[in-house]
Amino acid sequence: GLVPLLARFYDAVRSGMPSPVSPPHLIRVVHIQEELAMNVREVARGHPPADIAPPAVVELSDRIVALTGASGFFGRAIPAELSGRGFRVRGIGRGPNPMDPNVHEWVRTDLSRTVPGDAFVGVEAVVHAAAATDGGYAAHQRNSIDTALHVMDAASRAGVNRVVHISSLSVVRPPRIGEMQDERTPLAGEPRALGPYTWGKCVSEAAIAQQAAIHNVATRMIRPAALIDWRAPELPGLPGRRLFGQWHLGLGRPSLPLPVCGVD
DSSP, X not given: OHXXXXXXXXXXXXXXXXXXXXXXXXXHHHHHHHHHHHHHHHHHTTOOOOOOOOOOOOOOOSOEEEEETTTSTTGGGSHHHHHHTTOEEEEEESSOOOOXXXXXXXXXXXXXXXXXXXXXXXXXXXXXXXXXXXXXXXHHIIIIIIHHHHHHHHHHHTTOOEEEEEOOGGGBOOOOTTOOOOTTSOBOSSGGGGOHHHHHHHHHHHHHHHXXXXXXXXXXXXXXXXXXXTTSOOOOSTTEEEEETTEEEEOSOTTSOOOEEEOO
């Protein structure tokens, strides 16, 4: 089975899909191979071989984390981190199962319509990464705001008391000339004037915070900058667009820093 497995591995690399074997397993195999190679070198020098002590394998516990938007651009990067910490990952998305080895359960549903009653049963925490990334105000109302309300309602009904909400740096007001923004920067006062994406993120945050207070749910808001996969970079949002191949059109003054965050 090694040749088919290698073929699947390189197919995954070419297509940008998850590895057919989990990262912890790959790390374990590499560790054993390095120990074997070291032993061969030591024996060649006349030294006795050492015992191979493989690294401890992360054992999955019965602690489940539900991840919405698990097949999205950011969502695809999260399961390996959760799995590596011993959590079982219950992926939730509107598409088919992405067959990620770090997603151990899959619930297919459109969260903008409803959340199945058993989606959050037995879940310790919810990581809410599902949201609209394009479209107009109606799309962001449906896929960001309504989805956030449905997730919070379902989480409270299932007795989940911890929610991590993936928001965006765009929720803070636009920077003033020469200003260095940080966590203390106020939220945008009139988000609708800043476009559908910012409006959807701002209203979603407010809805999450309001529902968390009503249902006594501990929440954390994560506000990454524009996300980029450095292996296949795309200029985020308004600053530019890919033209073709590796050529991109960028807009703005070269002296202005671009706030980006590696998706990994």
